[in-house]
Every structure is written in C-alpha cells, then in structure tokens.
Amino acid sequence: MRAAVVGLGLIGGSLAMALKGYPGLRVTGVVRSENTLRKAVERRVCDEVTMDPMEALAGAELVWLCMPPKAILSFLEEHKGDFRPGAIVTDVCGVKTAVMQAARALPETVDFIGCHPMAGKETSKLDNAEATLFQNAHFILTPRPESDLAHVALLEDMAQYMGFRDTVRTTPEEHDAMIAYTSQLMHVMAVAVCDDAELERCMGFEGGSFRDCTRVAALDVPLWTELFSLNAPALARSIARLEDNLRAYRQALEAGDTRLLEEKLTASSGRKRKTLTDRPE
Amino acid sequence: MRAAVVGLGLIGGSLAMALKGYPGLRVTGVVRSENTLRKAVERRVCDEVTMDPMEALAGAELVWLCMPPKAILSFLEEHKGDFRPGAIVTDVCGVKTAVMQAARALPETVDFIGCHPMAGKETSKLDNAEATLFQNAHFILTPRPESDLAHVALLEDMAQYMGFRDTVRTTPEEHDAMIAYTSQLMHVMAVAVCDDAELERCMGFEGGSFRDCTRVAALDVPLWTELFSLNAPALARSIARLEDNLRAYRQALEAGDTRLLEEKLTASSGRKRKTLTDRPE
Numbered sequence: 379m380r381a382a383v384v385g386l387g388l389i390g391g392s393l394a395m396a397l398k399g400y401p402g403l404r405v406t407g408v409v410r411s412e413n414t415l416r417k418a419v420e421r422r423v424c425d426e427v428t429m430d431p432m433e434a435l436a437g438a439e440l441v442w443l444c445m446p447p448k449a450i451l452s453f454l455e456e457h458k459g460d461f462r463p464g465a466i467v468t469d470v471c472g473v474k475t476a477v478m479q480a481a482r483a484l485p486e487t488v489d490f491i492g493c494h495p496m497a498g499k500e501t502s503k504l505d506n507a508e509a510t511l512f513q514n515a516h517f518i519l520t521p522r523p524e525s526d527l528a529h530v531a532l533l534e535d536m537a538q539y540m541g542f543r544d545t546v547r548t549t550p551e552e553h554d555a556m557i558a559y560t561s562q563l564m565h566v567m568a569v570a571v572c573d574d575a576e577l578e579r580c581m582g583f584e585g586g587s588f589r590d591c592t593r594v595a596a597l598d599v600p601l602w603t604e605l606f607s608l609n610a611p612a613l614a615r616s617i618a619r620l621e622d623n624l625r626a627y628r629q630a631l632e633a634g635d636t637r638l639l640e641e642k643l644t645a646s647s648g649r650k651r652k653t654l655t656d657r658p659e
Numbered sequence: 660m661r662a663a664v665v666g667l668g669l670i671g672g673s674l675a676m677a678l679k680g681y682p683g684l685r686v687t688g689v690v691r692s693e694n695t696l697r698k699a700v701e702r703r704v705c706d707e708v709t710m711d712p713m714e715a716l717a718g719a720e721l722v723w724l725c726m727p728p729k730a731i732l733s734f735l736e737e738h739k740g741d742f743r744p745g746a747i748v749t750d751v752c753g754v755k756t757a758v759m760q761a762a763r764a765l766p767e768t769v770d771f772i773g774c775h776p777m778a779g780k781e782t783s784k785l786d787n788a789e790a791t792l793f794q795n796a797h798f799i800l801t802p803r804p805e806s807d808l809a810h811v812a813l814l815e816d817m818a819q820y821m822g823f824r825d826t827v828r829t830t831p832e833e834h835d836a837m838i839a840y841t842s843q844l845m846h847v848m849a850v851a852v853c854d855d856a857e858l859e860r861c862m863g864f865e866g867g868s869f870r871d872c873t874r875v876a877a878l879d880v881p882l883w884t885e886l887f888s889l890n891a892p893a894l895a896r897s898i899a900r901l902e903d904n905l906r907a908y909r910q911a912l913e914a915g916d917t918r919l920l921e922e923k924l925t926a927s928s929g930r931k932r933k934t935l936t937d938r939p940e
Contacts, residue, residue: 496866516863546863556864559857564868567848569927570904572934574897576840581934582797582827583837585777587845590871595931603921610912616855617909621902623851628898631891640884646850650876653853653862 382438384408384431384453386418389470389495390444391507394424396540398509408434417504435460440532443469447604451480463487466529470495472557473608474520474550481522489529492520492550495542496561500596510541517542520550558612565602566617568595663719665689665712665734667699670751670776671725672788675705677821679790689715698785716741721813724750728885732761744768747810751776753838754889755801755831762803770810773801773831776823777842781877791822798823801831839893846883847898849876 379402383394386407394405405424408431409415418427428434435441435457443450450469454477461467467490471477474492481490497515499506517537521530534545548556571577572595606613630638660683664675667688675686686705689712690696699708709715716722716738724731731750735758742748748771752758755773762771778796780787798818802811815826829837852858853876887894911919 496864498866515866518864544863553864556857556861559855560861560865560869563852564866564872566905566908567852567872568868569924569931570901570908571844571848572927572931573904573907573923574840574900576837576897576900577930577934580837580841581937582825583777583799583834584841585779585796585845587849587875588841590874591845591848592931593871594868595928596935597924597928599921599924599928603917603924606912606920607915607917610915614909614912616857617905617912619855619857620851621905621909623854624847624898624902624905626854627847627851628895628902631887631895631898634888634891636884636888639887640880642854643850643878643880643884646853647876647878647880649858650850650853650873653858654877656862 379403379440380438381405381440381442382408382431382434383424383442383444384434385444385449386414386423386427386504386507387444388498388502388504388506388511390442391418391423391504392497392509392511393442393444393470393495393540395507395509396512397536398424400536400539406434406438414504421504423504423507431457432460435465436462438462439465441465441467443467443471446601447471447473447476447608450477454480455483458483458485461485461488465489466491466526466532468493468533472561472605474518474553476608478520478522478550489526490522491525491530491533492553493533494518494520494553494557495537495540496557500594500598502598502601512537513541514543517545518553519545519547520553521547554609555612558609558616562606562609562613563616563620565594565597566606566613567620568592569597571595660721661685661687661719662721662723663687663689663712663715664705664723664725665715666725666730667695667704667708667785667788668725669779669783669785669787669792671723672699672704672785673778673790673792674723674725674751674776674821676702676788676790677793678817679705681817681820687715687719695785702785704785704788712738713741716746717743719743720746722746722748724748724752727882728752728754728757728889731758735761736764739764739766742766742769746770747772747807747813749774749814753842753886755799755834757889759801759803759831770807771803772806772811772814773834774814775799775801775834775838776818776821777838781875781879783879783882793818794822795824798826799834800826800828801834802828835890836893839890839897843887843890843894844897844901846875846878847887847894848901849873850878852876 383390407424407427497512537545664671688705688708778793818826
C-alpha cells in the first residue's frame with residue numbers, strides 16, 4: 379500500500395516517522411520547500427519525498443493531509459479531481475466540521491475519513507517532529523455515515539501502531555464541541571493568564587502549576603488563529619462557562635464565605651479525581 | 660547544629676530527606692501520630708523522630724514549621740515561650756503576611772524568617788515525600804528587617820543544598836500579591852475548568868494541555884481552603900483580571916474579528932515566549 383503524507387511539519391513528520399515499518403506500507407512525503415525536502419531525506423522521515431503533489435496523489439491509495447487547517451481546505455478544493463479512485467483520504471485538523479464540509483467536494487470514488495491526532499507541542503516544523511509524539515494521546519476519527527468500515531478499521535490499526543493510547547469515533551459536530559472545551563479553552567486560558575500585567579514582575583515566583591498551565595501559551599499563532607476561528611461559537615460558549623465558574627469562586631472569596639469555598643473545592647477536586655479514577659492519566 | 664522539622668507530611672518529609680547529609684546538621688522530626696512516627700523511622704527520614712514538640716524545641720537551634728497554614732499560626736501562639744533563645748525559626752507556608760504577623764508574638768531572642776518552598780504535588784502525606792521534590796523550584800524568603808543576615812544566608816545555603824533552583828528574598832506583602840497570581844490563580848482555574856458540566860462527557864477528547872492545566876485541580880481541600888482564605892483579597896483581584904482577559908478573547912471570537920484575534924494571540928504568546936527566554940523553564 380502506498381501512502382502520501384502531504385506536509386512534513388511537526389504532525390506530518392511525526393506521523394510519517396511513527397508509521398515506519400507498518401506492514402506493507404510505503405510512505406511518500408509531499409513538501410513545498412527544498413529545505414524541508416533535504417531535511418526529510420537526511421532524517422529518513424519516509425521512503426520518498428517529492429515536491430510534486432500530483433505525482434504523489436496519482437500513486438497513493440492513502441492520502442494523509444497534514445497541513446494547517448485552511449491549507450487542508452484549499453488543498454481539498456484544488457485537488458478534488460486528483461485523488462486515485464478508491465483512495466482513502468484523511469487529515470489531522472483540530473477542527474472537523476469545516477474539514478468534513480470541504481470534503482463533500484470530493485468525488486464519490488474517494489473515501490474521506492476525518493482524523494484528529496490529539497498531540498502537539500509548542501514548537502512546530504519537521505525539526506521538532508518525533509516518532510514518539512503520539513504516545514498516550516487520543517486518536518479521534520469522524521467517519522462519514524457512508525465510510526467503508528474496513529477503511530476506518532485500517533486507520534485505527536495504524537493509530538495503534540503509531541502508539542496512540544486509544545481511538546475514538548464521533549461526529550464532526552460532537553468533536554468540535556468537545557475540543558472547544560478540552561483543548562481550545564486550555565490555550566485561551568494560557569494566553570489570557572499571560573495577558574496579566576503582573577506576568578513579568580512575577581517571574582521567580584512561579585511553581586509547577588504556572589509552568590504547566592501556561593506552557594501552551596507559546597502557541598503557533600497562525601495555526602491557532604485558524605483553529606479558533608473555525609470553531610468560534612463553541613469556543614466562545616466554553617469561555618463564557620469558565621468566566622461563570624471563575625466568578626463563583628471570586629464571589630465566595632469576596633464574601634469571605636470559607637464554608638462555601640470549602641464546599642466548592644470539595645466538589646471540584648472530587649470531579650477531577652473521578653476523571654483520574656475513570657481514566658488514569 | 661540541631662534542627663527540628665515540625666510536621667513530616669509531603670513538604671516536611673521531603674525537606675528532612677533533602678537536608679540529609681547537610682554538614683554538621685542533625686534533624687529531629689516532630690510528628691503527631693504513631694503511624695507517621697513508624698513510617699519516618701522505617702524510611703530513615705531524619706536522625707530522630709519524636710511526638711514531643713517541647714523536647715524537640717528545647718534542643719533545636721533551627722526549627723522548621725511544616726504544618727498546614729492554620730496549624731503553623733496556632734503552633735506559634737501555643738509555643739511562643741518554648742523556643743530556645745537564639746533559635747532560628749522558619750516555616751513553609753504558601754502565604755506569608757499572616758504567618759509573619761503571628762510570628763510577632765515570639766520573644767525577641769528568636770529570629771523568625773518566613774520561607775516558602777514553591778513545590779508540591781496533588782498527593783499529600785509522608786508516603787509521597789521525596790528528597791527530589793524541590794528540584795527546579797524557587798525558594799522564597801521573607802526575612803524581617805531585624806533578621807540576622809547570617810541566618811538568612813544559612814537558610815539560603817540549605818535551600819541550595821536541597822536542590823532548589825534559586826532563592827528570592829522579598830516582603831510578605833509582595834510575596835502574597837505575586838503568588839495570588841502565579842500559584843493560587845492556577846489552582847482556581849483548574850478547579851473552575853472541572854466545574855464545567857461537559858467534564859465527564861469530554862474525557863477521551865483531552866490532550867496534554869487539558870492534563871497539564873487541570874493537574875492541580877485534585878488539590879488538598881483543607882490546605883487550599885486555608886491558603887485561599889488567608890490571601891482572599893489578592894486572589895479575588897487576580898481572578899477578576901483573568902475574567903477580563905478571557906472576556907476580551909470571547910468578544911473577539913463573537914465578533915468574528917480574526918484580525919484582532921491574531922493580534923491578541925501574537926501579543927500574548929510573545930509575552931509567554933519572553934518569560935521563557937528570560938528564564939528557561
């Protein structure tokens with residue numbers, strides 16, 4: 379089986395490396411710059427590397443789109459006629475409704491199955507890619523109702539091979555509502571904390587919690603601007619709920635209501651502990 | 660030199676272990692339960708362990724109070740006459756104004772110097788103590804104007820020996836204003852996120868950012884109720900500022916203002932990156 383991984387950045391590069399040795403698979407990387415091409419060859423990221431997407435698509439039974447969100451949307455539009463009949467096409471985009479909508483432009487002969495490998499770090503590009511990036515991460519799939527179940531199973535098998543902790547199938551709408559809270563909100567929170575005028579003065583007084591909570595604030599701006607914009611309503615609702623929950627803590631403190639504070643902390647920390655019991659981290 | 664570490668919980672236990680081998684130092688642990696006494700002896704946490712604070716205080720040239728905040732305040736009140744003349748007394752409390760105020764009750768022959776080892780984890784008690792807990796952590800000191808500088812230097816030397824990343828001297832008021840933001844706010848944020856009705860449904864869709872940002876939500880409720888209550892005004896102000904900063908992001912999203920969103924993300928992530936350049940994590 380021939381696979382084309384389009385875009386060898388942090389995610390595409392890590393994905394190609396993590397797929398190395400998958401039985402019967404030969405991977406072609408598709409890149410746009412000679413610089414990335416040279417690096418990909420040097421690091422033996424995949425079996426072949428090309429700068430010609432048409433050539434790669436013509437030969438690929440599996441195509442994995444690993445570019446930023448809007449580049450995936452335009453690639454689908456531009457190359458809708460270039461995929462091999464019978465090909466499985468998938469992606470890595472952190473929002474799924476917009477991608478699944480764009481994929482409707484593809485001919486019926488192509489099986490598009492949305493994917494979201496829930497991994498990343500604050501440094502982008504192939505230089506930072508690593509085969510172990512997906513360890514302990516969730517692999518989310520958003521198949522269409524008409525998707526071939528054998529194709530879905532193949533992607534799940536590959537996810538397992540790449541070291542993902544588990545695979546979850548859901549709808550694009552559910553996915554986007556969930557990750558507004560679990561992922562996008564964490565990034566908004568981290569940058570909002572760094573907007574505080576105290577930030578600079580307070581360095582030297584930060585503990586592990588500060589380092590952990592603001593780690594993702596050093597984000598890839600164009601990528602996250604796209605991700606947030608493509609999921610704006612769900613994310614805005616998540617932020618509003620967090621504002622409400624923070625206000626309740628603030629009001630308990632302002633009222634000097636230690637009993638309410640203790641009750642709230644008992645409930646919240648209990649909810650957190652329950653997630654740890656249900657799914658140890 | 661004889662030191663008494665009063666309270667062999669997570670912090671006191673780790674501190675005693677980290678001080679092991681400090682030149683010329685002999686450490687007596689003071690505990691309240693036979694269970695902890697037995698464990699401390701088994702794990703050789705310190706040179707001696709006793710359940711009699713009076714005996715330990717009578718012999719100690721250095722006393723390190725490692726109990727929860729309010730227990731430190733009442734210990735100072737109860738034992739103000741029991742410290743050895745010339746003794747250095749210090750503590751580990753995460754708020755400093757209240758402790759420094761309580762220490763005013765001590766006789767002039769005792770040098771009280773507030774300390775805050777900025778380390779911890781979500782599990783408490785001696786079972787979870789470890790000599791390496793303080794690696795990469797800040798050690799904050801709040802000496803009084805009349806403190807003996809040789810005593811301050813001794814504590815700083817011990818902090819270095821225990822593996823702290825650095826030591827910082829400041830005033831109790833400054834300390835409390837700073838940690839309201841760098842530490843307490845991170846804990847409020849983490850519990851507020853876990854108050855979201857979506858929490859349970861969303862497990863399976865969380866990434867590294869969710870795990871990191873909510874890690875501290877599984878907090879020690881009595882301890883953090885005390886810490887928050889003893890610093891309520893500063894913490895409430897920090898929460899209010901975060902609410903404002905979150906609202907600004909929400910409004911940009913609701914307005915569909917991608918340009919403003921990108922500008923805000925550029926500024927915030929730049930502020931975060933600058934802290935990383937100034938002080939690599």
